[in-house]
Amino acid sequence: MFAQDDLSSSDWKMTQAKMFFEDGQTENALEIYLELYQDFPTNDFLNLRIAECYNDIYDYENAYAHLKNAIDNNPSSEYLDDINFWFGRTHHKMGDFDLAYSYYEKVKKGTELIDSLYVQNLMQQCLSGKEIYENKGNYFSENCGPNVNSEYNEIFPVVAFGEDKLFFTTDRKVNEHQDGHPSTGLCDYSVMESYIKEGQFQKAVVPDQVFSNGKDYILTSVGAGNGEFILYKNSPEFEDNGDLYYLLLTDEFDVSQPVNMGETVNSIKFEGAGSLDFINQKFYFSSNSNNKKSEEKDIFYSNKRNSNFSNSLVVDEFNSELDEDFVYIHPGGDFVVFASNSGKSMGGYDLFISVLKDKKWSEPVNLGYPFNSVEDERQFSLSVDGQYAYISSDRIGG
Known part of the structure; x- marks a missing residue:
């Protein structure tokens, strides 16, 4: 599922990173992907994987940068639907509801029914989010602080x-x-x-x-x-x-x-x-x-x-x-x-x-x-x- 001519010498590292990611070890996966990025900075699939990792750890600015890198260097990428989907997710998480909606709309047209229904729900969430944010309540949220919270869950x-x-x-x-x-x-x-x-x-x-x-x-x-x-x-x-x-x-x-x-x-x-x-x-x-x-x-x-x-x-x-x-x-x-x-x-x-x-x-x-x-x-x-x-x-x- 990636360009063999670019990454064939590093197949095992890609597999290892994927295993880390699927096991919930996102930062370990990201470390391997970023190491590969030094040699393959324009590879679309690698940038996509890096963006997924950054999304998983709530670093949306870096996620956006790697998605942009993927599409700028590969405008006809075979992973275009995936890239557009993650553009949508990244903008959604950044509160850019209109942009997120536009990317979801691109993806929805080319997906199977079950995925289309999922994307359709995300699109509806963007509409809801925009309305909710514009009518925010007169109260505030505050972290309970270090006597309760820690680096863990x-x-x-x-x-x-x-x-x-x-x-x-x-x-x-x-x-x-x-x-x-x-x-x-x-x-x-x-x-x-x-x-x-x-x-x-x-x-x-x-x-x-x-x-x-x-x-x-x-x-x-x-x-x-x-x-x-x-x-x-x-x-x-x-x-x-x-x-x-x-x-x-x-x-x-x-x-x-x-x-x-x-x-x-x-x-x-x-x-x-x-x-x-x-x-x-x-x-x-x-x-x-x-x-x-x-x-x-x-x-x-x-x-x-x-x-x-x-x-x-x-x-x-x-x-x-x-x-x-x-x-x-x-x-x-x-x-x-x-x-x-x-x-x-x-x-x-x-x-x-x-x-x-x-x-x-x-x-x-x-x-x-x-x-x-x-x-x-x-x-x-x-x-x-x-x-x-x-x-x-x-x-x-x-």
């Missing part, structure tokens, strides 16, 4: 009701016995907590919970009193893409382990992002069990009674033909926030809100900018006083 902010603290999940190293993955350096997930004093986050620590310290659980919701927990874990040996777990601790000395919620909630497919309305005892989560190809996720709910959960039902009002995931139900059940990558998004996952009125869910509405951006916004949690919302985002500075 911090996901699923969860407000602790009854206490001024924030739970979150991270893949950083939290104890001396942990070893990072040999290719990525990331550790198994740990749950951490940060107390909030006078509006400032205190240094995050690992709480004294059975699921916290490198056990690879993701905490997605807590009940009243912080003794009730909803967790997600992907256990590869089960070959089910991950299940939801429930844990109720009666006191500080309780060492019970999280319990799989069972077949009324979990299936042989993915279930995750569980959120508990502990007032009305309703439980919401995402799953791809409603999709034959196990691709798109939908939002489901289940009624909770004691520590048991009823058979799950899909919530049609929330779901589209694409992904709906990362659901948050506000205690009391008056509104839901979830992430969707539908055409009403600015780009990737955006956060949407639906309000319960007269026992009916309203049509989901995009929370707007700056809640959302052209990057992925996933999890949402609201402070007890309703003054602050905590989100997980891939945006630059996040």
Whole structure:
């Protein structure tokens, strides 16, 4: 898939770089590609691959430069559709919605149906993004700072009701016995907590919970009193893409382990992002069990009674033909926030809100900018006083 006359002596390096990229080791792949670039600076396929890497690490200016280099030196490139697609993605991520739309439009005309539908959704996101940005909200977003965030991933902010603290999940190293993955350096997930004093986050620590310290659980919701927990874990040996777990601790000395919620909630497919309305005892989560190809996720709910959960039902009002995931139900059940990558998004996952009125869910509405951006916004949690919302985002500075 590349010009043999130009790169035939370096085929192995191209293959090695591709393997790194597909394994999530983008910077290792980019290092090899840039080494090859010294010898083949005008090669269209190589510049395309470099641009993909730069996109993956959010360096859109360099991505654009290499795409321009590819097309300027190869105006009739056999990879023209790919180059135009990545021009579209790069402009989209830079917030240039009109330019992104024009490049997507070029690509859409020459693609197969399934790819055409994907590109069509991106085009719709450009239209949505332009409108959302022009009507941005009167609020601001701010990084939670170094006492919470690190160079690693911090996901699923969860407000602790009854206490001024924030739970979150991270893949950083939290104890001396942990070893990072040999290719990525990331550790198994740990749950951490940060107390909030006078509006400032205190240094995050690992709480004294059975699921916290490198056990690879993701905490997605807590009940009243912080003794009730909803967790997600992907256990590869089960070959089910991950299940939801429930844990109720009666006191500080309780060492019970999280319990799989069972077949009324979990299936042989993915279930995750569980959120508990502990007032009305309703439980919401995402799953791809409603999709034959196990691709798109939908939002489901289940009624909770004691520590048991009823058979799950899909919530049609929330779901589209694409992904709906990362659901948050506000205690009391008056509104839901979830992430969707539908055409009403600015780009990737955006956060949407639906309000319960007269026992009916309203049509989901995009929370707007700056809640959302052209990057992925996933999890949402609201402070007890309703003054602050905590989100997980891939945006630059996040």
